[in-house]
Amino acid sequence: MTKESAQSAAEEDQQAQSKKALKKQQKEAEKAAKKAEKQAKVAAEQQSTEEDDFAKDRYGVSALVQSQQKLDRKLVRVQDLTPEKADQLIWLRARVHTSRAKGKQCFLVLRQQQFNVQALVAVGDRASKQMVKFAANITKESIVDVEAAVRKVEQKIESCSQQDVELHVERIFVISQAEARLPLQLEDAVRPDGEGEEESRATVNQDTRLDNRVIDLRTTTSQAVFRLQSGVCQLFRDTLTKKGFVEIQTPKIISAASEGGANVFTVSYFKTSAYLAQSPQLYKQMCICADFDKVFCVGPVFRAEDSNTHRHLTEFVGLDIEMAFNYHYHEVIESITDTMVQIFKGLRDNFQTEIQTVNKQFPSEPFKFLEPTLRLEYTEGVAMLREAGVEMGDEDDLSTPNEKLLGRLVKEKYDTDFYVLDKYPLAVRPFYTMPDPHNPKYSNSYDMFMRGEEILSGAQRVHDAQLLTERAQHHQIDLEKIKSYIDSFRYGAPPHAGGGIGLERVCMLYLGLHNVRQTSMFPRDPKRLTP
Amino acid sequence: MPMYQQQQGNSCSSEHALQNGEVDPAVKALEARQDEILRKLYELKAAVEGLAKTVTTPDADLDLTVSSSLSSQSSTALFTGTTDLDALLGKDLGALRDIVINANPAQPPLTLLVLHRLLCERYRVLSTVHVHSSVSSVPPQLLSCLGPRHPDSHSRHMFQLGFTLIWKDVPKLQMKFSVRNMCPIDGEANVARFLFKLLAPHPSEPALATLVDSWVDTAFFQLAEGSSEERATALRDLGSALGRSAWLSGPELSLADVACYCCVLQSGSAPSAPANVRRWIKSCENLGYFSHAKTLLQ
Numbered sequence: 001m002t003k004e005s006a007q008s009a010a011e012e013d014q015q016a017q018s019k020k021a022l023k024k025q026q027k028e029a030e031k032a033a034k035k036a037e038k039q040a041k042v043a044a045e046q047q048s049t050e051e052d053d054f055a056k057d058r059y060g061v062s063a064l065v066q067s068q069q070k071l072d073r074k075l076v077r078v079q080d081l082t083p084e085k086a087d088q089l090i091w092l093r094a095r096v097h098t099s100r101a102k103g104k105q106c107f108l109v110l111r112q113q114q115f116n117v118q119a120l121v122a123v124g125d126r127a128s129k130q131m132v133k134f135a136a137n138i139t140k141e142s143i144v145d146v147e148a149a150v151r152k153v154e155q156k157i158e159s160c161s162q163q164d165v166e167l168h169v170e171r172i173f174v175i176s177q178a179e180a181r182l183p184l185q186l187e188d189a190v191r192p193d194g195e196g197e198e199e200s201r202a203t204v205n206q207d208t209r210l211d212n213r214v215i216d217l218r219t220t221t222s223q224a225v226f227r228l229q230s231g232v233c234q235l236f237r238d239t240l241t242k243k244g245f246v247e248i249q250t251p252k253i254i255s256a257a258s259e260g261g262a263n264v265f266t267v268s269y270f271k272t273s274a275y276l277a278q279s280p281q282l283y284k285q286m287c288i289c290a291d292f293d294k295v296f297c298v299g300p301v302f303r304a305e306d307s308n309t310h311r312h313l314t315e316f317v318g319l320d321i322e323m324a325f326n327y328h329y330h331e332v333i334e335s336i337t338d339t340m341v342q343i344f345k346g347l348r349d350n351f352q353t354e355i356q357t358v359n360k361q362f363p364s365e366p367f368k369f370l371e372p373t374l375r376l377e378y379t380e381g382v383a384m385l386r387e388a389g390v391e392m393g394d395e396d397d398l399s400t401p402n403e404k405l406l407g408r409l410v411k412e413k414y415d416t417d418f419y420v421l422d423k424y425p426l427a428v429r430p431f432y433t434m435p436d437p438h439n440p441k442y443s444n445s446y447d448m449f450m451r452g453e454e455i456l457s458g459a460q461r462v463h464d465a466q467l468l469t470e471r472a473q474h475h476q477i478d479l480e481k482i483k484s485y486i487d488s489f490r491y492g493a494p495p496h497a498g499g500g501i502g503l504e505r506v507c508m509l510y511l512g513l514h515n516v517r518q519t520s521m522f523p524r525d526p527k528r529l530t531p
Numbered sequence: 532m533p534m535y536q537q538q539q540g541n542s543c544s545s546e547h548a549l550q551n552g553e554v555d556p557a558v559k560a561l562e563a564r565q566d567e568i569l570r571k572l573y574e575l576k577a578a579v580e581g582l583a584k585t586v587t588t589p590d591a592d593l594d595l596t597v598s599s600s601l602s603s604q605s606s607t608a609l610f611t612g613t614t615d616l617d618a619l620l621g622k623d624l625g626a627l628r629d630i631v632i633n634a635n636p637a638q639p640p641l642t643l644l645v646l647h648r649l650l651c652e653r654y655r656v657l658s659t660v661h662v663h664s665s666v667s668s669v670p671p672q673l674l675s676c677l678g679p680r681h682p683d684s685h686s687r688h689m690f691q692l693g694f695t696l697i698w699k700d701v702p703k704l705q706m707k708f709s710v711r712n713m714c715p716i717d718g719e720a721n722v723a724r725f726l727f728k729l730l731a732p733h734p735s736e737p738a739l740a741t742l743v744d745s746w747v748d749t750a751f752f753q754l755a756e757g758s759s760e761e762r763a764t765a766l767r768d769l770g771s772a773l774g775r776s777a778w779l780s781g782p783e784l785s786l787a788d789v790a791c792y793c794c795v796l797q798s799g800s801a802p803s804a805p806a807n808v809r810r811w812i813k814s815c816e817n818l819g820y821f822s823h824a825k826t827l828l829q
Binding site for chain 2 (some may be wrong): 328330344345348367368369370371372374375376377379380382383384386387388409412413414415416
């Protein structure tokens with residue numbers, strides 16, 4: 001190369017470089033210009049936002065309620081929002097069930113227990129754009145205080161419990177914010193299983209529900225179930241109190257396993273061990289021997305049965321009855337069945353809303369019963385089963401499938417979901433059951449069934465210390481372990497009988513549900529200890 | 532006779548008192564004899580009335596209005612002829628054979644209540660009344676319509692037959708017995724036919740059997756549910772039949788009489804019925820089983 005060509009090459013290079021550099025510079029300048037433009041725009045927007053938000057004071061996240069002030073403000077219940085309140089300006093506190101923005105409007109559904117109502121935040125003279133945006137962004141399940149005007153609606157709002165009105169929101173404040181990601185969606189938790197499968201929408205499985213019980217219990221179905229359960233307890237107490245029963249409290253930490261050794265929880269008790277009571281049996285009977293005549297108790301019962309079934313819990317609420325009678329243990333059966341009938345009537349007459357709510361998610365046949373309660377004898381039950389093709393001995397116990405079949409046969413013939421089976425064979429009953437006076441194969445004992453499942457096992461108790469000792473020996477029970485029990489009958493004991501039911505199981509069967517965990521708030525089973 | 536008593540009452544103490552205020556013992560004795568004669572006269576009057584009823588009521592074995600005064604305990608069965616429950620209802624599986632009847636409290640089945648009484652005469656029947664949860668309440672006479680509770684009712688297996696009446700919100704009366712082997716029986720007429728077969732063998736002679744059946748149909752379709760014209764026709768037919776024989780199907784009481792009596796009563800057409808029919812109604816009522824049904828209507 002000549003000096004001249006080298007020079008020009010270098011010059012060319014330089015030119016190329018400077019061209020590149022120019023291009024780069026240009027690009028950077030463009031970028032900077034764009035950025036500046038954007039910043040200016042944002043700044044302008046912000047300014048305009050601040051300038052235009054005339055509703056600034058009418059929404060927001062409130063400071064944590066630490067009882068800073070005692071407002072005398074009346075909060076209206078969602079269930080009271082009816083056309084009667086039309087055009088009133090009211091305050092209420094509820095959860096945000098759903099919120100969705102649509103242009104200049106935001107539709108909210110506000111929920112309080114089983115009731116919900118539609119609410120509207122619309123850009124207008126009370127609400128600004130920013131306020132609508134804020135409302136649309138409130139996370140589900142957050143608790144809000146809302147001031148709104150109640151307005152009648154032309155068309156019924158089918159999806160809400162309050163169908164004839166909607167709220168036009170003027171002020172909305174978040175009292176307690178929920179995290180954005182919920183472990184389960186309430187709409188999914190309330191969806192009937194069938195619908196979920198059909199429309200491929202999610203339903204929530206039982207374990208997820210139980211792990212997040214606090215949220216699951218908020219659903220309309222759960223609210224209804226546990227209100228009904230509260231009703232059962234209330235009716236049980238009221239009916240028995242009216243009949244002259246006395247409520248007693250029995251100890252749950254006991255020194256010896258009452259029913260039969262295997263299924264008790266052991267607890268360490270100072271330097272020794274004790275057990276959690278399987279039933280209040282012993283103490284109920286002692287109360288009768290102590291002249292309380294008619295007693296009942298409501299309390300926890302602990303069964304260490306490793307049964308993972310739809311109807312077993314390791315801890316459940318027992319409703320127990322014990323009663324002295326005059327001449328025949330049927331006096332007690334009549335008292336117990338009448339109590340059950342009063343409970344069923346009370347539920348039928350006062351809890352229809354709750355029953356319908358549960359049926360929406362879990363459809364079932366309404367519960368039917370007869371008054372007075374149907375009482376069949378064990379031999380009749382066996383005859384009915386044999387007629388249906390079941391082979392069983394006279395003194396055999398009823399297996400669970402046979403119990404269910406018998407329940408269906410009884411339902412077919414008598415159209416009742418509740419009945420008593422009386423005079424069980426002696427061989428399959430506990431040692432303290434009074435034998436039948438005329439036929440040694442049978443006993444004065446009975447089971448009661450709801451929808452074909454056993455809810456109560458009861459009997460006339462042996463109230464004679466001598467006979468009790470013989471029966472215990474016959475069952476090969478260590479007499480030392482039950483010495484204090486036998487002693488209760490040595491100083492004059494009236495003839496008595498009784499039985500106990502499980503609150504959760506009764507609710508489950510009354511509502512036609514299929515798993516006892518649905519009627520136990522925080523269920524305990526061999527695999528679950530929390531929440 | 533009432534006059535006598537009045538006079539006696541008035542004149543008692545004032546006219547026959549002695550000076551010290553006491554009544555002459557002779558007068559007392561006379562009064563006592565008069566009281567005794569009056570009492571005997573009343574008793575005789577009642578007895579004669581009772582006998583008169585018996586005479587005018589064909590084929591009645593025992594009139595319960597007479598039985599109380601003649602202090603007779605036993606009542607012979609109204610129907611003779613053997614019926615074997617095992618043959619009719621299937622082998623006894625060692626448990627109570629329970630007949631379940633679902634009836635609407637708005638239409639109490641009088642025929643079945645009469646037949647229930649007849650069944651109780653013949654067999655050891657365990658009778659129970661239940662109210663189904665579909666009905667909120669029922670008047671007390673419907674709760675006690677099967678009579679007082681049997682003292683042995685705590686032992687179901689001691690009875691031959693169960694009669695379980697359930698007051699329920701049903702459109703039509705229905706009977707269930709053996710759910711596996713029998714379909715339910717619908718309608719009061721059909722259940723009445725079933726129950727009657729447990730009491731007396733169905734007349735084996737076809738013509739007679741058909742006659743009884745046709746009267747049962749007349750009772751339920753025309754007397755109970757028919758228009759006023761149909762009812763009037765039926766009553767006339769009853770009248771002419773009763774002109775020919777003591778009871779509707781002949782010399783013997785049958786289901787025809789039970790059904791027609793109950794339906795006539797329920798339709799309220801007894802007062803306007805022909806003379807024959809009214810006489811026959813009286814005869815029915817003289818048989819104790821029917822009077823209970825009448826009280827239930829009130």
